[in-house]
Every structure is written in structure tokens, then in C-alpha cells.
Amino acid sequence: MNIKEQTIFNLTGNNLKTTDQEINIVGKIDEPLILILENVLSSVECDALVDLAKNRLERAKIGKSHVVSEIRTSSSMFFEESENELIQKIETRVSDLMNIPISHAEPLQILHYNVGDQYQPHFDYFTSANVVNNRISTLVMYLNDVEAGGETHFPSLRLSVTPKKGSAVYFEYFYSDHLLNEHTLHAGNPVVVGEKWVATQWMRRQRHRYTTE
Ligand SMILES: O=C(O)CCC(=O)C(=O)O
Numbered sequence: 001m002n003i004k005e006q007t008i009f010n011l012t013g014n015n016l017k018t019t020d021q022e023i024n025i026v027g028k029i030d031e032p033l034i035l036i037l038e039n040v041l042s043s044v045e046c047d048a049l050v051d052l053a054k055n056r057l058e059r060a061k062i063g064k065s066h067v068v069s070e071i072r073t074s075s076s077m078f079f080e081e082s083e084n085e086l087i088q089k090i091e092t093r094v095s096d097l098m099n100i101p102i103s104h105a106e107p108l109q110i111l112h113y114n115v116g117d118q119y120q121p122h123f124d125y126f127t128s129a130n131v132v133n134n135r136i137s138t139l140v141m142y143l144n145d146v147e148a149g150g151e152t153h154f155p156s157l158r159l160s161v162t163p164k165k166g167s168a169v170y171f172e173y174f175y176s177d178h179l180l181n182e183h184t185l186h187a188g189n190p191v192v193v194g195e196k197w198v199a200t201q202w203m204r205r206q207r208h209r210y211t212t213e
């Protein structure tokens with residue numbers, strides 16, 4: 001018998017009413033749960049995030065070792081927790097959407113890809129044996145349209161998500177069946193024409209912030 005695994009996301013219909021915005025589901029895979037969402041951020045919010053991040057980018061650093069790596073050739077920055085009203089508003093909406101308290105949220109990350117930049121296939125959760133308070137879910141929000149390339153690609157699921165301003169892809173990897181978690185392997189395909197901006201929210205299993213409720 002096939003028993004469906006419990007998900008974190010609270011899926012009730014095709015539209016999701018968050019604290020301040022109605023978000024639409026436009027695509028879905030059931031196991032592992034992958035959702036393609038529209039209207040997560042407004043166009044004004046996307047532009048504002050890009051503007052705020054622009055001056056603060058540095059070459060993307062990976063993992064805890066903080067070495068520049070060819071696995072990810074984009075540039076990145078992190079906002080401080082709830083650092084201004086816009087970030088606060090987005091964090092509240094995203095935590096509501098992802099069904100996880102803000103206190104479990106990592107700082108919001110911005111990535112910028114130029115032509116040829118990519119993020120090679122990876123898991124968002126940490127795979128070392130002694131990891132505590134691992135990541136459990138991800139929301140990648142697209143802050144602009146990309147002319148060609150730059151899809152978020154899930155090779156095991158043969159799924160490509162095309163970046164669209166204000167849209168997002170959601171996935172979670174807290175299943176007891178480890179194969180389902182492994183199916184969330186994903187990449188940022190090389191940008192072919194244009195540039196690509198995304199904001200990534202990772203959630204932890206337990207509290208990660210001590211400044212919020
Ligand atoms: O840029 C993308 O499409 C994916 C980004 C990503 O995988 C991440 O931020 O963990």
C-alpha cells in the first residue's frame with residue numbers, strides 16, 4: 001500500500017491567501033511536493049529588492065567554508081533579519097506561505113546571474129552526518145524575466161521552471177523516504193541571454209533566529 005507522506009505546506013486550493021497577498025498555484029508535482037507559484041511578489045517589490053541588493057553583492061560563497069566555488073558562479077548577498085519594512089513584509093508573507101514560523105527562517109538571500117553564470121545541481125539540505133537543525137524547505141522567487149536560459153532545473157524529475165518576475169518555485173525535503181528528498185536535486189541553468197535575479201528563502205527544522213517570536 002502506498003501511504004502519502006505528510007507535507008509541510010498546507011495545500012487547500014488553487015489560490016493561497018497569505019497575510020497580505022493572494023498567490024496562485026500554476027503547476028504542481030505531488031511527491032516530492034514542488035509548487036510553481038505566481039504573484040508571490042509584486043513587480044514593485046521585485047524591483048526594490050534588486051535595487052537594495054545591487055550595491056551589496058559579492059561573489060557567491062557556498063556552504064560553511066565560505067570559499068568561492070565554480071559550483072555557483074553567481075553573486076550573492078543576504079539581507080539582515082527584518083532589516084527594513086519591505087524585508088519584514090516579505091518575510092511575513094513567505095513564512096505564512098511556507099507554513100513555518102519566521103524564527104526558523106534563514107536571512108533572505110539574493111542571487112545575481114550574468115550570461116553564462118549557473119548554479120550546478122545541488123541539494124539545499126546539508127548532507128554531512130553530524131548536521132543539526134537542517135534545512136527543510138525552499139522558496140526561490142524570481143525577481144525578473146530572463147530572455148533565455150536560467151531555468152531552475154530538477155534533473156531527477158525532468159522539470160524546468162522558467163523564471164518569471166514575481167513568480168516562485170517551492171519545494172520541501174523533510175520526508176521520511178530519503179529518495180523523495182533526493183529528488184529535490186536542482187540547478188540554476190546557465191543564463192543564455194539577459195540576466196537573472198532571484199531571492200531564496202530557506203527554512204530550518206527548528207528555531208534559527210533569536211530576535212523574533
Ligand atoms: O537560481 C535558481 O534557479 C536556483 C537557486 C538555488 O538553487 C538556491 O538558491 O538554492
Ligand SMILES: [Fe+2]
Nearest residue numbers: 122123124186
Ligand atoms: Fe538551491
